[in-house]
Amino acid sequence: MKPTIALKQENLGLLPPNIKVPSYDRDKVRTSIVHIGVGNFHRSHEAYFTNELMERYGVMDCGICGVGLLDYDRRIYNILKDQDGLYTLMVKELDGSVSARVIGSLVEFLFAPENPIAVIEKMASPDIRIISLTITEGGYNLNEATGQFDFSNPVVVEDMKNPLSPKTVFGYLAQALKLRMQRDVSGCTIQSCDNIQGNGDVAKKALLNYVKAAEPELLPWIEKNVSFPNAMVDRITPVTVAADIQKVTDQFLVEDQWPVVCEPFIQWVIEDDFVAGRPEWEKVGAQFVKDVVPYENMKLRLLNAGHSVLGMLGALHGYDTIDEAARDADFNAFLRSFMDVEVSPTLGNLGGIDLDSYKKSLIARFQNIYMKDLISRICLESSAKIPIFLLPTIKAQLQGDGHIERAAFVVAAWCKYNDGVDEKGKSYVIKDAMSDELIRAAAQSHQNPKRFLEIEPVFGDMIKNQAFVAAFIKSLEMLRSKSVKECVVELEKKLA
Structure with missing residues (x-):
């Protein structure tokens, strides 16, 4: 040697x-x-x-x-x-x-x-x-x-x-x-x-x-x-x-x-x-x-939010790495629909950017089997990430009476994630500056689903929006009774 x-x-x-x-x-x-x-x-x-x-x-x-x-x-x-x-x-x-x-x-x-x-x-x-x-x-x-x-x-x-x-x-x-x-x-x-x-x-x-x-x-x-x-x-x-x-x-x-x-x-x-x-x-x-906004909106709402989507769904299912979740056919289909139906309409004029090619490249990057990006890394400090990566899409869609079902489902998956155990019975540590409040609100959401949305530093006044609250509660009830993969398949069929 x-x-x-x-x-x-x-x-x-x-x-x-x-x-x-x-x-x-x-x-x-x-x-x-x-x-x-x-x-x-x-x-x-x-x-x-x-x-x-x-x-x-x-x-x-x-x-x-x-x-x-x-x-x-x-x-x-x-x-x-x-x-x-x-x-x-x-x-x-x-x-x-x-x-x-x-x-x-x-x-x-x-x-x-x-x-x-x-x-x-x-x-x-x-x-x-x-x-x-x-x-x-x-x-x-x-x-x-x-x-x-x-x-x-x-x-x-x-x-x-x-x-x-x-x-x-x-x-x-x-x-x-x-x-x-x-x-x-x-x-x-x-x-x-x-x-x-x-x-x-x-x-x-x-x-x-x-x-x-x-x-x-x-x-x-x-x-x-x-x-x-x-x-x-x-x-x-x-x-x-x-x-x-x-x-x-x-x-x-x-x-x-x-x-x-x-x-x-x-x-x-x-x-x-x-x-x-x-x-x-x-x-x-x-x-x-001169203006970074179109680029950052595209990246934050597609790449970073896409990471959070795969992170939350993958964590509940029991995957360890992002490439595993991205290569799961059901999660992949859900992510692509989230990007196409809920995120893309919020991005406005992107000039000469080929949005479809960008989204395809993101999927390929997520699926890189040699990267082994840990789902635990993606999920840590989600209380700081979700308001930046995911909630702006929901707010923009609500203003235009657009679709929010998939994004609301991811928020519900995050709530369930804070139960601290995946569907295979394996426990994990919630690594977040707000972990105590997140875990407590997730536990209370079993009796009062809206409790999780009352975390004001994360959601602000979004609990006042009936459409979002209804979509969140519906998704959380699904996740409490079925596996995350069953939920994703069922949701995609309903929205197809």
């Missing part, structure tokens, strides 16, 4: 030819981006685009400094520190072939709980032009019902009391931007890379809400000197599992403690609104546009 090689800068020249390594001199890379939330998606997406710009065009002024804000981030911090910021990106094609490259664009990493002042100073540096975020849908701390910043959140309360030892992204941003203002440093761009409609607008709203209470004198400066471009991001990137780590070792002879696996498809559509300049990511495939 050939010896394996630990992934470090000094060992890049020793790696076998079947894995691509950075050809640029990483010592000459200058950092101009701080990224908060260095998870798998950032490493398959923004860091990948940036690496390609360095590799193919020799652009050396767009290095990334990663920041881990949470105690949970200690592991990725330690691993990337040990590996000089390097990691393997493994792309799994639909035909089963695999390619791999080492990404080198992440040239610094700071662990905020260890040294918060260092993070604030880095973000305040004149060299930093962009502060980008992948903090998940729930990380913006906005109440779904009111749309306002949640100042009752205990960590926000702490940040208000101890501004120089913040815990939240908004605490850090406020202090860093305050330093930039005080030191007469130029503004910067805050770029959300999260799956949220109008993610730049959401980031701006959340930050300004916080700053208005915490540092009100900073508001005019932010309005004048900071931009928040909206963007649509897309690349299916599952959780790294032990088999992926072993695959990198066996096929590429690389000892990588946390490689990233992704699909070949990648898309990044961005409003061109950068107050301090930006990398020319368009040279490596990103799209800069």
Whole structure:
């Protein structure tokens, strides 16, 4: 057996030819981006685009400094520190072939709980032009019902009391931007890379809400000197599992403690609104546009909602991965009808986009048997996802007296999902910031089906809509008496 090689800068020249390594001199890379939330998606997406710009065009002024804000981030911090910021990106094609490259664009990493002042100073540096975020849908701390910043959140309360030892992204941003203002440093761009409609607008709203209470004198400066471009991001990137780590070792002879696996498809559509300049990511495939809305509506309501559809149905049935659910003929037919009948009419004018081809490509991506995207990953934090991915379709259809039966069925399936056990009797953990309330409401829905829709932070006032409530109750009653596959088949026959 050939010896394996630990992934470090000094060992890049020793790696076998079947894995691509950075050809640029990483010592000459200058950092101009701080990224908060260095998870798998950032490493398959923004860091990948940036690496390609360095590799193919020799652009050396767009290095990334990663920041881990949470105690949970200690592991990725330690691993990337040990590996000089390097990691393997493994792309799994639909035909089963695999390619791999080492990404080198992440040239610094700071662990905020260890040294918060260092993070604030880095973000305040004149060299930093962009502060980008992948903090998940729930990380913006906005109440779904009111749309306002949640100042009752205990960590926000702490940040208000101890501004120089913040815990939240908004605490850090406020202090860093305050330093930039005080030191007469130029503004910067805050770029959300999260799956949220109008993610730049959401980031701006959340930050300004916080700053208005915490540092009100900073508001005019932010309005004048900071931009928040909206963007649509897309690349299916599952959780790294032990088999992926072993695959990198066996096929590429690389000892990588946390490689990233992704699909070949990648898309990044961005409003061109950068107050301090930006990398020319368009040279490596990103799209800069005036209006992101048509792209993000299409992606959020089809891809992300499609994931939630397959996740909820698959979880109840007892599937483990998205490709299993997507290759189930009954679930596949339900998903396609949901896309065609309920989502597509809400998308409006998409210009030159071939919507039918896009939907077909989504099905193929979901069915990629080599990705093994875990259903548990798709279902986690659904209280933050459902209001963004699924409910806008229901609301739009209700306004036009359109079909909502399938979307309401998915909401009912989510309610049943919170019972915590699949149809094979296997229990699972509800991983959600609102898990206590979700589990309690789901339990109470056995006697009072409307109880689940009373979760105001998720549903707002949708319980007042009789058509939606009726469709939800009908679906929940079906799911309480029959298997999810029986329900799906019956529903499709009725709606055909």
